[in-house]
Amino acid sequence: MTAAPLRAAAALTAAALALTACGGGGNAASDDGKSFTYWSMWKENEPQAQVLAQAVADFEKETGIDVTVQWQGRDVLKKVVPALRGGDVPDLVDQEEAGVRANLVASDQFRDLSAVYAAEVPGSGKKVSEVVADKYTGTLKKDGKLFLVPYEIIGNGLWFDGSKLPGTAPTTWDELAALFAKAKGEGRAPIALDADIPYYNAYWTVGVLQGALGAGKVDELAKDKTGKAWDTPEVRAALGKVKALVDDKYFIDGYDGSKWPAVQEKWAQRQADFLLMGSWAPSETGPKAAQGFQFTFTPLPGAKTTVPVSNLGFAIPKPAKKAAAAEKFIAYFLKDVHLSKISTMAKNLTPNPELPVPDDLKGLGTALGTLPVSRPIDGIDEIPGYAEEAFYPVNDQLIKGKTDVDGFLSQLAEKQANYWKKNG
Numbered sequence: 362m363t364a365a366p367l368r369a370a371a372a373l374t375a376a377a378l379a380l381t382a383c384g385g386g387g388n389a390a391s392d393d394g395k396s397f398t399y400w401s402m403w404k405e406n407e408p409q410a411q412v413l414a415q416a417v418a419d420f421e422k423e424t425g426i427d428v429t430v431q432w433q434g435r436d437v438l439k440k441v442v443p444a445l446r447g448g449d450v451p452d453l454v455d456q457e458e459a460g461v462r463a464n465l466v467a468s469d470q471f472r473d474l475s476a477v478y479a480a481e482v483p484g485s486g487k488k489v490s491e492v493v494a495d496k497y498t499g500t501l502k503k504d505g506k507l508f509l510v511p512y513e514i515i516g517n518g519l520w521f522d523g524s525k526l527p528g529t530a531p532t533t534w535d536e537l538a539a540l541f542a543k544a545k546g547e548g549r550a551p552i553a554l555d556a557d558i559p560y561y562n563a564y565w566t567v568g569v570l571q572g573a574l575g576a577g578k579v580d581e582l583a584k585d586k587t588g589k590a591w592d593t594p595e596v597r598a599a600l601g602k603v604k605a606l607v608d609d610k611y612f613i614d615g616y617d618g619s620k621w622p623a624v625q626e627k628w629a630q631r632q633a634d635f636l637l638m639g640s641w642a643p644s645e646t647g648p649k650a651a652q653g654f655q656f657t658f659t660p661l662p663g664a665k666t667t668v669p670v671s672n673l674g675f676a677i678p679k680p681a682k683k684a685a686a687a688e689k690f691i692a693y694f695l696k697d698v699h700l701s702k703i704s705t706m707a708k709n710l711t712p713n714p715e716l717p718v719p720d721d722l723k724g725l726g727t728a729l730g731t732l733p734v735s736r737p738i739d740g741i742d743e744i745p746g747y748a749e750e751a752f753y754p755v756n757d758q759l760i761k762g763k764t765d766v767d768g769f770l771s772q773l774a775e776k777q778a779n780y781w782k783k784n785g
Contacts, residue, residue: 396427397452397683397690400441402673405432408707409513416699417690424693426686438464441678445470450678453687458501458509458672459743465676466508467745472677473506477688482695492695493712496734497672510691511674513703514710516658516725517564517737518668520628520636520643523657531662534572534602541611544634550613552606553628553636554760555621559753560738562760564637566603567738572663573599576735583741583752588777592770600759600766607762617761622646629654637661639671639737643721644708658724660732667735668728672712746784751776 399417403410410432417428431451433440438460444450445468454461465471478490478498485492493511501509519537521529531537541551556562570579573595582590606612613633616624622645628636629646631654636642643656650656660666675691677684694700701716703709708719710726718726742748755772758764764772 392683392685394426394683394686394689396429397681397686398429398431398449399453399687399690400431400433400437400451401454402435402437402456403432404434409703409709412699412702412706413694415702416694419699420690420693424689426689428690441465445678445680450680452681452683453675453677453690455512455673455675457515458511458674459740461509461676462503462743463745465678466503470679471503471506471508472679472681472684473508474510474675474677474688474691475507477510477691478507480688480692482692485696489692489695492700494714496729497670497712499734500736500740501672509672509674509676510695511672511712512694512700513673513707514640514712514729515671515673515737516640516668516710516722516729517568517638517670518658518660518725518728520638521634521657521659522631522651523655524653525631526634526657529657530659532666533662534569534664537662538602538605540634541606541609545609545611550633551611551635552616553613553624553633554616555619555624556612556616556757556760557619558621559748559757560742561621561638563738563741563748563753563756565606565760566600566756567741568637568661568669569602569663570596570599571669571735571739572661572666575665576667576733577739579739580736580741580744583739583744583747583777586778586781588751588774588781591773597766597770600769603759604766607760612760640710640722640725643719647721656721658722658728660728667733668725669737669739670729670734671737674712747777747780751780 401410401413403413414430417430420426421428437454438456441450441454442464478488480489481487482489482492489510497511497514498507501507529540531540544551554561567579613624613627625636625638625646626649627633629650631651660668677687681687697716700711700713703711704717704719708721710718710722714730741752751773755769755776759769
């Protein structure tokens with residue numbers, strides 16, 4: 362499963378020199394600027410790794426800086442954390458923002474990348490901050506310090522086959538519910554869901570709540586120490602919509618006993634109309650897709666519609682000894698010639714809205730150009746252990762039809778109160 366899931370010329374530019382001088386924190390004094398080590402979240406055979414590897418080779422050739430790359434895979438930060446306590450840490454890592462926040466930011470083991478944002482992307486005449494759209498950086502700060510520079514954007518929403526449902530773009534929940542009812546009436550399963558993945562189940566419940574309450578509100582509810590803040594008329598109404606999906610049998614038969622990726626593959630074979638998923642859906646299900654399937658995106662509608670997004674990008678651990686050289690590479694990678702390949706080769710969105718958008722993600726690109734963004738499942742998975750201990754078990758019961766709205770609220774209040782008693 363994709364993470365959701367599981368991201369200088371030979372004559373150094375003035376911007377690069379300024380970047381070396383202005384890096385925030387870390388051990389810049391020991392940085393000779395001639396080399397750095399990069400541990401990547403990608404495996405060597407993945408498209409993103411191939412894009413990054415080519416950029417590294419070009420960077421080495423143009424700057425004379427040696428880069429040692431280790432293709433660690435998704436658990437890269439699990440290997441970085443022990444090194445923070447003693448050992449050699451990499452000078453550059455990449456990972457999805459939630460992972461960086463949990464493993465580096467929470468323990469104050471990140472380097473402030475504000476200087477990178479102020480640096481010029483070599484040869485572009487633009488600063489990094491002018492290449493990365495502002496809407497993606499709002500969640501990338503702690504105490505005003507920027508901890509990540511994104512190079513890939515993951516967006517969440519509804520996916521469907523545009524060849525079978527042309528012109529589908531519901532803007533309200535009632536319009537979407539009418540599409541579900543129509544599909545059911547015509548003998549089709551409205552919704553595909555692999556309900557053995559708690560995170561995917563949460564997409565529905567938290568997505569509906571975000572649409573009703575607004576971005577950030579679910580996160581606030583999850584942080585209520587009593588667990589009772591959930592019990593409001595607005596929350597009950599939103600949960601009622603989710604419960605209706607179960608009661609009206611809008612989820613595909615067998616969803617509650619499925620094993621990922623069986624159901625999402627059935628969706629790609631046109632056995633269900635809609636899939637609520639991240640922008641990896643086309644690449645992940647594409648090999649199983651029916652002939653002529655047109656991957657099409659529309660936001661999950663609500664009174665306060667947003668597009669949940671997550672950034673994948675570069676971070677630098679605070680103890681890094683060769684941080685200045687790593688910072689130069691970050692700015693270098695954001696050159697159009699390299700960053701555009703995240704779109705053209707890896708088939709994902711970039712944080713630069715001026716670069717091409719993959720055909721399968723054009724609907725997502727359009728939505729991101731017009732709608733505000735939020736965090737996937739409103740960021741509650743970033744509260745250490747909360748989702749696993751409190752929210753997921755209760756939500757799974759709701760999604761699988763084993764409890765109702767009252768049961769959801771009472772069980773969550775109890776589990777959430779117990780969680781905060783243990784975790785302060």
